[in-house]
Amino acid sequence: MKFIKGFSADAKNKYEEASQVVNDAVGSVRTVASFCAEEKVMQLYEKKCEAPVEAGIKEGLISGAGFEVSFALLFFVYAISFYAEAQLAGNGKTTFTKVFRLNSS
Template sequence: MEMYEEASQVANDAVGGIRTIASFCGEYKVIDLYQEKCEFPMKHGVRQGIVSGVGFSFSFFMVFCTNTLIFYAAAHLEQDGKTTFSKVFRVFFALIMAAFGVS
């Protein structure tokens, strides 16, 4: 909101003096000025969206990599006969629920 304050001021002034602007054919100047004032906040918003998207995707990537590693290790333990399928999932879901509880 603070970044769009200058653009809002331009729009308010234009609406307040619409007759003056129309009489001097200044509509396009006001539009150009408004777009110029909106340019920085829009670039900042796009940059912030990209950074947020990369961070969000990295966090999900780490979650899926962790799940993959857990299932890979569990498959080897089960193949060696050191554990069973039901014990693996019992521990896995207990850890997942504990992680959700902590977060």
């Protein structure tokens, strides 16, 4: 989770840089309009937004892989425990009902 939070803090800073471009353009809208620089401001804003988007994709892939591995390990442990219990029941060391009871004697 700390790894993911580190990604989001970095993306937040990059989005703040992009919003600063917009704030500057809106603050001096007459200057931007007089120089016909609307397209240039839009291109600069889009360029500033590329890095957070790429970081978001990277964060999504990494966090998705982490969740995938954690759930895979969980179900792998379930499978091993059910297999072991089935072997014990098959060899007569326990019964099927004792395997699924919480407090078996």
